[in-house]
Amino acid sequence: MTDCIFCKIINGDIPSYTVYEDDVVKAFLDISQSTPGHTLVVPKKHVKDMFEYDEDLAAAVFSRIPKIARAIKKSNPAIKGMNIVNNNGEVAYQSVFHSHIHLIPRYTTEDGFKMIFTDNGDKYDEAKYKEIQEAIIKQLEDEQ
Ligand code: AMP
Ligand code: ZN
Secondary structure: OOOOOHOOOOOOOOOOOOEOOOOEEEEEOOOOOOOOOEEEEOOOOOOOOOHHHHHHHHHHHHHHHHHHHHHHHOOOOOOOOOEEEOOHHHHHHHOOOOEEEEEEEEEEOOOOOOOOOOHHHOOHHHHHHHHHHHEEEEEEEOOO
């Protein structure tokens, strides 16, 4: 796609600190370095978000994640863990609309990266959980 910053990086039109590349993905340092080593894994095929992946693309892209994650972790003994994050849609904090997976090394709980999972479980009863469960199952059955 001509007007896509990640397509430009993939094509070499914009420089990047690439750490891994093959026929399916390119992995390069995120310019923001939320924590040191913050890396993006980007499919070479332009897909906007996770909703556009087919099974083959998902299998190919996600099969690359563990080895890149391991390499980042092994590259620095101070890395104790890693958040692997994928944002889909503006409401979910996606800002570049060429799908990408963030690999964010974690050093301490005070290293500057935050993710908050609010626990709203006390606002749900059996019927509410079931209603949501069934709505999702119906969509999955329609996908077959
Ligand atoms: P998201 O908000 O999930 O869409 O993430 C987009 C990420 O792309 C942000 O973390 C940016 O820092 C990163 N980014 C934007 N432009 C570049 C660039 N030219 N090189 C590397 N990372 C970039
Ligand atoms: Zn693109």
